[in-house]
Amino acid sequence: xxxxxxSETERLDRVFLSRVTEPGDELGGRWLRELGVRxxxxxxxxxxxxxxxxxxxxxxxxxxxxxRADPQRxxxxxQGAGARFVCPGDVEWPGQLDDLGDTxxxxxxxxxxxxxxxxxxxxxxxxxxxxxxxYGAHMAAELGAGLAERGWVVVSGGAYGVDGAAHRGAxxxxxxxxxxxxxxxxxxxPRGHTQLINRIAEQGLVVGELPPGDxxxxxxxxxxxxxxxxxxxxxxxxxxxxxxxALVTARAAQRLGRFTMGVPGxxxxxxxxxVHELLRGEATLVTDAAEVTELVGDMGELAPDRxxxxxxxxLLEPGARRVLDALPARxxxxxxxxxxxxxxxxxxxxxKLYELRALGYVERHGEGWKLTRQAMISGSSGRRRC
Numbered sequence: 001x002x003x004x005x006x007s008e009t010e011r012l013d014r015v016f017l018s019r020v021t022e023p024g025d026e027l028g029g030r031w032l033r034e035l036g037v038r039x040x041x042x043x044x045x046x047x048x049x050x051x052x053x054x055x056x057x058x059x060x061x062x063x064x065x066x067x068r069a070d071p072q073r074x075x076x077x078x079q080g081a082g083a084r085f086v087c088p089g090d091v092e093w094p095g096q097l098d099d100l101g102d103t104x105x106x107x108x109x110x111x112x113x114x115x116x117x118x119x120x121x122x123x124x125x126x127x128x129x130x131x132x133x134x135y136g137a138h139m140a141a142e143l144g145a146g147l148a149e150r151g152w153v154v155v156s157g158g159a160y161g162v163d164g165a166a167h168r169g170a171x172x173x174x175x176x177x178x179x180x181x182x183x184x185x186x187x188x189x190p191r192g193h194t195q196l197i198n199r200i201a202e203q204g205l206v207v208g209e210l211p212p213g214d215x216x217x218x219x220x221x222x223x224x225x226x227x228x229x230x231x232x233x234x235x236x237x238x239x240x241x242x243x244x245x246a247l248v249t250a251r252a253a254q255r256l257g258r259f260t261m262g263v264p265g266x267x268x269x270x271x272x273x274x275v276h277e278l279l280r281g282e283a284t285l286v287t288d289a290a291e292v293t294e295l296v297g298d299m300g301e302l303a304p305d306r307x308x309x310x311x312x313x314x315l316l317e318p319g320a321r322r323v324l325d326a327l328p329a330r331x332x333x334x335x336x337x338x339x340x341x342x343x344x345x346x347x348x349x350x351x352k353l354y355e356l357r358a359l360g361y362v363e364r365h366g367e368g369w370k371l372t373r374q375a376m377i378s379g380s381s382g383r384r385r386c
Contacts, residue, residue, distance in 0.1 A: 006087065006089040006090055009038070010037055010038070010087075010089070011085065011087065012071040012072070012075075013037045013038060013040075013041040013071075014037060014085070014087045014106045014107045015071035015074050015075060015085055015107065015211070016041055016044075016066075016069050016071045017032075017037070017040070017041065017044075017106040017107075018074075018085075018105075018106050018107055018109075018209065018210065018211050019065065019068075019069040019070075019071070019074060019211045020044055020062055020065045020066050020069055021062070021106065022219075022220075022223070023105065023209040023210065023220060023223045023224065023227075024103045024223035024226060025103075026102045026103050027053050027054065027102075028040075028102075028106075029101065029102030029103055029104060030053070030102050031051050031052075032102075032106070033102060035051070044062055044063065044066040045066055046063065046066075074211045074212055077186065077212040077213065078109060078185075078186065078211075078212050080186075081111065081185065081186035081212060082111055082112075082201070083109050083110060083111040083185050083186060083206075083212070084109070084110050084111075085107050085108070085109055085110075086107060086108050086109075086110050086116060087106065087107030087108070088104070088107070091117070092110075092115050092116050092117045093116075093117060094116055094117045094120040094121075094231060095117075096120065096230055096231065097227070097230050097231060099230055099256050099257075100226060100227075100230050100256075103226060105209045105227060106209075107209075108207050108208065108209060108227075109184070109185045109207070109208050109209070109210070109211065109212070110185070110205060110206075110207050111185040111186070111201045111205065111206040111207075112200075112201050112202075112204055112205035112206060114176075114204070114205060116178075116205060116207065119153045119176060119178060119204075119205065120153070120155075120178075120231050120232070122151065122152055122153060122233070123152065123153035123154070123155050123178065123231060123232045123233060124147055124152050124153070124154060124155065124232055124233060124234055124235075124236060124292060124296055125154075125155045125156060125228045125229065125231070125232040125234070125235040125236065125249065125253070126140055126143050126144055126147070126154055126155070126156050126162070126163075126166035126235075126236045126238060127156055127157060127162060127163060127166075127225075127228065127235065127236070127237060127238070127246045127249050128140060128161065128162030128163070128237055128238035128239045128240050128244070128246045128275075129161050129162055129238075129239040129240055129241065129244055129246065129271050130159050130160045130161040130162070130163075131160075131161060131271075132161040132162045132165070132238070132239045132271065133239065133265075133269070133271060135239075135265065135266075136161065136162055136165075136238050136239035136265070136271065137161065137162065137165040138165075139238050139239075139263050140161075140162040140163075140165035140166040140169065140238045141165040141166065141168060141169035141172075142169060142288065142289070143166060143169065143236060143238065143263070143288070143289055143292065144165065144166040144167065144168065144169025144170040144172075144173070144175075144177070145169040145170065145172060145173040145175070145289075146169075146173075146288060146289025146290070146292075147170065147175070147289045147292060147293070148169070148170040148171075148173040148174070148175020148176060148177070149173050149175065149289070150289060150290075150293050150297075151175075152175075152176075152289075152293065152297075153170075153175075153176040153177065153178060153204075154166055154167065154169070154170040154175065154176070154177045154178070155177070155178045155179075155180060155228055155231055155232050156177070156178075156179060156180070156228070157179065157180055157181070157182070157221075157224065157225070157228060158179035158180070158181055158188070158189070158190075158193055158196070158197050158200070158206075159190065159193075160190060160192070160193070161239075162238045162239060162246070163179075164193060164196060166238075167179060167196060167200060168196065170204075171199060171200070171203055171204075176203075176204050177200055177203070177204040178200070178204055178205045178206075178207060178231075179197055179200045179204070179205070179206045179207070180207045180208065180224055180227050180228050180231070181197075181206060181207070181208040181210075181216070181224070182208070182210070182216040182217075182220040182221045182223075182224040183208060183210055183214055183215050183216040183220070184208060184210050184211060184212045184213050184214040184215075185201075185206045185207065185208045185212070186212045186213065187212075187213060187214075187215070188206075189215075189216050207227075208224075209224070209227065221245055222245060222248055225245060225246075225248045225249040225252060226248075226249075226252045228249050228252075229249050229250075229252035229253040229256055229258060230252070230256055230258075232253075232258065233258060233259060233296040234253065234258050234259030234260065234261060234292070234295065234296040235249050235250055235253040235258060235259070235260055235261065236261045236262070236263065236286060236292055237249075237250050237260075237261070237262045237263070237274070237275050237278060237283070238263045238275075239263075239265060239269075239271045239272055239275065240271070240272075240273075240274035240275050240278075241270055241271055241273055241274050242270075242273050242274050242277065243274075244274050246274070247274050247278070250262075250278055250283065254282060254283075259284065259295050259296050260278065260282065260283040260284070261283060261284045261285070261286045261292060261295065262275040262276075262278045262279045262283045262284070262285060262286070263275065263285075263286060263287065264276065264279065264285055264287075313361075313375075316356075316359075319342075319344070319348070319352055320352045320355055320356060322342040322343065322344070323338060323339075323342045323344070323349050323352040323353060323356065324352075324356055324361055324362070324371075324375065325341075325342070326338045326339075326340075326341030326342040326349075327341075327362065327369065327370070327371050327375075328371075329371065329376065331370065332365040332366070332368030332369060332370040333368055333369060333370075334367060334368050334369075335349050335350050335353065335368075335369065338353065338369060353369050356375075360372055360374050360375075361374065361375040362375065
């Protein structure tokens with residue numbers, strides 16, 4: 001038995017399968033569930049009849065891959081890159097990935113010093129457009145930093161744009177972040193993010209389903225997104241067009257019963273159109289890390305109350321505020337007219353007017369009363385007067 005409680009044979013078999021089958025292969029997952037790992041590997045190695053459901057062409061492709069697979073070599077290559085293979089049955093395996101059913105990864109290649117399972121328990125995905133705007137990059141970085149400062153692990157895909165900004169925000173705050181790649185963890189992609197991904201491996205974790213040396217493809221990027229969604233408590237989308245891969249992550253999160261959140265953008269921005277479509281459905285609108293943690297966090301992790309600035313006139317008692325509101329903006333008015341506008345007796349209105357004069361809100365003009373400049377300025381941030 002290995003240190004993780006899994007037999008060495010099954011570990012090698014799963015390493016073999018990570019080389020032979022594609023990520024998210026639902027038919028392959030069914031083989032593992034119905035036949036078991038050992039029998040599936042035995043047949044792929046030419047021991048017995050073809051596995052059920054595989055066409056002749058597909059079976060030939062799987063067998064060709066199986067002939068070239070070398071689990072011991074992959075493990076040695078991973079070890080040389082500072083990576084390990086984590087699979088179901090290991091203590092480090094995140095149980096929430098089991099929610100993926102037959103599309104669950106056969107295992108994950110993990111590069112970094114910390115434990116994936118514990119980090120995943122308190123994690124949030126922040127994903128979005130690669131070709132994001134300055135606004136999108138700013139919001140992603142702010143979310144990454146804010147979540148990290150609150151003790152949350154920020155999970156993203158290591159890509160340009162929103163992903164990179166979210167990772168950098170978390171790292172800049174001295175927090176934890178995980179990059180889930182669509183290629184081998186020993187070959188950072190995109191190449192322009194080599195330094196960033198290496199830094200994530202030092203301070204956090206770099207994770208992927210594909211064995212060492214494997215390259216990304218468009219379909220692998222899409223399938224990678226289900227892991228991001230399953231690994232985390234919720235997914236935040238920051239800028240995404242209608243056909244964005246980030247929306248795949250959001251829809252996977254919704255299918256898995258995870259929280260789905262979106263950061264709104266300008267109504268005229270095509271890069272926010274996909275996010276707005278999500279928000280018209282079941283996604284929750286969020287604008288900062290406090291609102292995210294209020295949704296995905298434990299009881300008591302509440303966002304602060306939101307309100308505008310408190311104006312001096314807001315501190316007046318209701319009767320005085322009604323009298324003040326009854327004064328015209330640009331001319332004087334009699335106490336009788338003011339009382340009528342405030343819905344009170346003239347004597348009561350006069351008493352309030354003298355209180356307001358003492359506070360600098362009104363001044364006497366012959367038989368009438370008029371707003372002071374101070375009152376007009378303090379009211380400019382409130383409702384428009386006519």
